[in-house]
Amino acid sequence: MYKCPHCGKKSIPLWKKLIMDPRYNYKCKECGGYINTPYYYIVLISVVTLIVLYFSKEVLLFKAQQIKLEIIILVVIFEIINLIFIPVAKKDKTNSC
Numbered sequence: 001m002y003k004c005p006h007c008g009k010k011s012i013p014l015w016k017k018l019i020m021d022p023r024y025n026y027k028c029k030e031c032g033g034y035i036n037t038p039y040y041y042i043v044l045i046s047v048v049t050l051i052v053l054y055f056s057k058e059v060l061l062f063k064a065q066q067i068k069l070e071i072i073i074l075v076v077i078f079e080i081i082n083l084i085f086i087p088v089a090k091k092d093k094t095n096s097c
Helices: 014-019 040-059 064-085
Strands: 010-012 034-036 089-091
Touching: 014 064, 040 064
Parallel strands: none
Antiparallel strands: 034 089
16 A cells, blocks of 8 residues: 555555556545656656667567567566656646546
8 A cells, every 4th residue: 555645644555556647637545635646657667668679679589479578578667667666646636637
């Protein structure tokens, strides 16, 4: 469980943190405050994708099985970055999509 930046209670489950996207707002089940991840998460994910694709181009020959493996590796890297390094941020209700 992760802490809500509004109320400070551990009310954000792991699965919700995994699917959080900066473009959408989510509600804290304890206080009703709107939360999401910061926009720099999208930039960070883009940089990681470019790095992985660069190294895979240098090492792999882009066969179908290797491309599937790369996609799995990218998803795992994204989620680890999300869980460990990306905080849950407050969001105004007026900015909700």
